[in-house]
Amino acid sequence: MLPCPTGPRLLPLLPLLALAGAVNLTGLCESEMNAVKDLLQVSCEGKGLSSVPQGLPPDTGLLLLASNCLARVSMASFQHLKNLTELDLSNNSLVALQTGAPLPCLQQLALSHNALERLPALEGLPGLVRLALGHNALSQLPEGAFRGLATLQELELQGNRLRRLPPGAFQGLAKLKDLDLSDNLLEELPGKLLAGLAGLEILRLERNQLRALPRGFFPRDLILIYAYLEGNPWLCDCQLEYLRDWIVENELSIYTRQPGETKEITENDPESVRCQAPPKEKGGPVMLFQ
Ligand SMILES: *[C@@H]1O[C@H](CO)[C@@H](O)[C@H](O)[C@H]1NC(C)=O
Numbered sequence: 001m002l003p004c005p006t007g008p009r010l011l012p013l014l015p016l017l018a019l020a021g022a023v024n025l026t027g028l029c030e031s032e033m034n035a036v037k038d039l040l041q042v043s044c045e046g047k048g049l050s051s052v053p054q055g056l057p058p059d060t061g062l063l064l065l066a067s068n069c070l071a072r073v074s075m076a077s078f079q080h081l082k083n084l085t086e087l088d089l090s091n092n093s094l095v096a097l098q099t100g101a102p103l104p105c106l107q108q109l110a111l112s113h114n115a116l117e118r119l120p121a122l123e124g125l126p127g128l129v130r131l132a133l134g135h136n137a138l139s140q141l142p143e144g145a146f147r148g149l150a151t152l153q154e155l156e157l158q159g160n161r162l163r164r165l166p167p168g169a170f171q172g173l174a175k176l177k178d179l180d181l182s183d184n185l186l187e188e189l190p191g192k193l194l195a196g197l198a199g200l201e202i203l204r205l206e207r208n209q210l211r212a213l214p215r216g217f218f219p220r221d222l223i224l225i226y227a228y229l230e231g232n233p234w235l236c237d238c239q240l241e242y243l244r245d246w247i248v249e250n251e252l253s254i255y256t257r258q259p260g261e262t263k264e265i266t267e268n269d270p271e272s273v274r275c276q277a278p279p280k281e282k283g284g285p286v287m288l289f290q
């Protein structure tokens with residue numbers, strides 16, 4: 001892996017990279033057929049790139065640009081790649097992503113581990129299925145932020161700085177299956193947050209600052225397969241009876257997850273959701289408080 005150029009090293013490195021990008025890709029990016037996905041995969045990971053290389057093969061299907069030094073990227077740089085299905089821009093130093101240029105085939109967009117403070121306008125991505133925005137610096141989401149993404153199934157927002165959400169944050173995501181809001185700073189959630197998310201199967205809310213959930217938060221017809229709720233400072237008073245009863249009713253859907261040696265370990269554990277207050281309930285499972 002090439003580190004990002006810093007300080008005085010920036011100057012001598014830049015012309016070299018520009019040249020490599022403009023002239024050819026040999027030695028910079030590797031391209032091969034991805035047999036599983038039956039698409040041309042072009043890998044330019046960890047090359048210290050500070051701009052999108054030019055001369056990418058026009059039939060690129062998967063483009064891996066993770067772990068470079070890209071700070072500002074325009075989707076227009078990929079517009080000529082008509083078969084582009086997956087784009088990985090994770091672990092760069094992205095502060096801005098300019099969208100608008102249509103990428104009709106794009107299904108997966110990975111923007112995790114960057115420095116985005118604002119959600120980019122999500123335009124021109126009518127076929128997006130997975131959007132990964134984990135571990136950025138997002139502190140708010142606008143109402144209807146994802147409205148243009150009618151086919152989205154997986155939305156990763158974990159590890160940001162979200163404290164509150166507008167009631168219509170996830171409006172229009174009728175196909176959404178997996179919503180990850182873990183490891184944020186969420187203190188409360190709007191009562192209608194999940195309204196319209198008829199296909200939701202997995203909801204991850206662990207390690208936030210939630211003390212309660214509004215009555216009716218889980219729509220009656222919603223059947224979650226996995227709900228992650230641990231690591232919040234639940235306040236076990238009469239307001240939390242709603243969550244207690246929901247947990248009792250949905251005991252088999254309450255899970256915890258931990259990093260394992262090779263992959264994450266997920267376990268059914270309804271008692272993992274614990275009271276933080278009042279003192280007499282502290283540490284006890286939410287599902288059992290009186
Ligand atoms: C992120 O990118 C840096 C280079 O910019 C690299 O050293 C580091 O290993 C990458 N981290 C991951 C998790 O890939």
Ligand SMILES: *[C@@H]1O[C@H](CO)[C@@H](O)[C@H](O)[C@H]1NC(C)=O
Nearest residue numbers: 038039040059060061082083
């Ligand atoms: C790119 O897309 C075109 C049109 O859909 C298709 O004919 C072609 O085979 C694709 N190329 C690759 C490498 O997938």
